[in-house]
Amino acid sequence: MSIAGLALSLTLASTTVITEGIQLPAAPPRCAALAAAPVCRDTPHGVIVGPAEGGGEAAVILAAEEARVAEQTWTSIFGIDPAPYAVVLDQALPSESLRAAGALRVLPWMSLTARRTMMEQGIRDAVAGQVPASQVEALTAAAMLQAAPQMQISLDNSAQPGVMAHELGHIWYMLGFWADAPQGDDRYGSPAPDWLDEAAAVLMEREALTEARRAAFHKVWAEAPRLDAVSELMAEVHPAFASGASVETLTNGAASASGPVVMMMSGEEFQRRTGTDIGAAAAFYTRVRAFVDFMEARTGDHQAVVRLTTHLRAGGTVADWFAQDPAGVVLGGSVAAADSAFKVWADIATAEPT
Numbered sequence: 001m002s003i004a005g006l007a008l009s010l011t012l013a014s015t016t017v018i019t020e021g022i023q024l025p026a027a028p029p030r031c032a033a034l035a036a037a038p039v040c041r042d043t044p045h046g047v048i049v050g051p052a053e054g055g056g057e058a059a060v061i062l063a064a065e066e067a068r069v070a071e072q073t074w075t076s077i078f079g080i081d082p083a084p085y086a087v088v089l090d091q092a093l094p095s096e097s098l099r100a101a102g103a104l105r106v107l108p109w110m111s112l113t114a115r116r117t118m119m120e121q122g123i124r125d126a127v128a129g130q131v132p133a134s135q136v137e138a139l140t141a142a143a144m145l146q147a148a149p150q151m152q153i154s155l156d157n158s159a160q161p162g163v164m165a166h167e168l169g170h171i172w173y174m175l176g177f178w179a180d181a182p183q184g185d186d187r188y189g190s191p192a193p194d195w196l197d198e199a200a201a202v203l204m205e206r207e208a209l210t211e212a213r214r215a216a217f218h219k220v221w222a223e224a225p226r227l228d229a230v231s232e233l234m235a236e237v238h239p240a241f242a243s244g245a246s247v248e249t250l251t252n253g254a255a256s257a258s259g260p261v262v263m264m265m266s267g268e269e270f271q272r273r274t275g276t277d278i279g280a281a282a283a284f285y286t287r288v289r290a291f292v293d294f295m296e297a298r299t300g301d302h303q304a305v306v307r308l309t310t311h312l313r314a315g316g317t318v319a320d321w322f323a324q325d326p327a328g329v330v331l332g333g334s335v336a337a338a339d340s341a342f343k344v345w346a347d348i349a350t351a352e353p354t
């Protein structure tokens with residue numbers, strides 16, 4: 001995948017979203033209680049709603065299938081039920097009515113049709129801003145034709161199985177483990193270290209996306225093999241926030257107490273809003289996946305991430321966890337020892353052909 005074609009999807013929740021002492025409701029929202037929803041499908045723990053027009057029903061059915069798989073993946077990895085949620089395609093229903101029906105968080109999502117329309121509108125606007133009115137029509141058609149292959153790649157990427165599951169993972173991780181924890185200074189996701197928020201989401205991704213991240217790690221490691229990869233990752237600020245941007249500036253104030261906002265940004269837009277190169281941002285996800293793979297390969301312990309989470313939630317530190325947890329001990333018993341173990345693992349893993 002070329003960097004130019006890379007669109008980064010970020011779930012950004014306002015730092016004010018966390019409510020003290022939140023109680024997870026026992027019952028998920030149900031379509032039966034959402035009479036105003038044009039199209040609606042129940043999943044075991046949530047609802048997917050979308051518009052009736054423009055292939056909305058097919059998009060809702062597809063999203064519901066993805067969400068159902070995501071729920072199973074979540075429970076098998078984290079051992080708890082997903083918090084009650086809703087996914088809303090193309091703003092088919094206001095978030096308030098979904099929350100009133102029991103959704104703790106509402107994930108706004110775009111159907112492929114809406115994504116395509118948005119991209120085409122972007123091209124139309126760009127052309128209209130540059131040429132005399134008499135030429136707009138002809139030049140727009142030419143620009144559409146030229147942009148078509150890149151647009152298709154971007155649409156295919158956004159439609160990959162696991163992309164929505166990743167974002168649902170962020171929501172369920174935050175609600176399942178950190179709902180009543182003070183956010184402190186952490187800007188991204190939950191109060192967990194940024195890499196751990198991302199790990200929870202990356203673990204939700206499906207085969208093709210996971211393989212793409214593993215292939216990308218070969219390149220990342222070849223370009224920058226590190227002696228302190230684990231220490232660096234543990235302390236790293238999510239690249240979207242590394243230069244001090246806030247959720248409010250990244251989302252133009254759209255992220256609010258009502259729930260997360262999903263941003264799809266092109267490389268240029270990401271650079272403009274965050275001051276960070278999108279390739280560096282993508283490498284963060286790649287290195288998170290690699291660390292999760294390293295833990296799994298070395299410990300075979302599927303519960304390690306969950307125990308680390310509950311340890312941190314209880315006020316423990318990453319250093320204690322490495323020293324005390326059985327998986328941490330296998331990884332070397334300290335962050336510094338894990339740095340060395342990771343280097344050995346990464347050198348071998350990237351020496352194999354992809």
Ligand SMILES: [Zn+2]
Nearest residue numbers: 011166198201
């Ligand atoms: Zn993420």
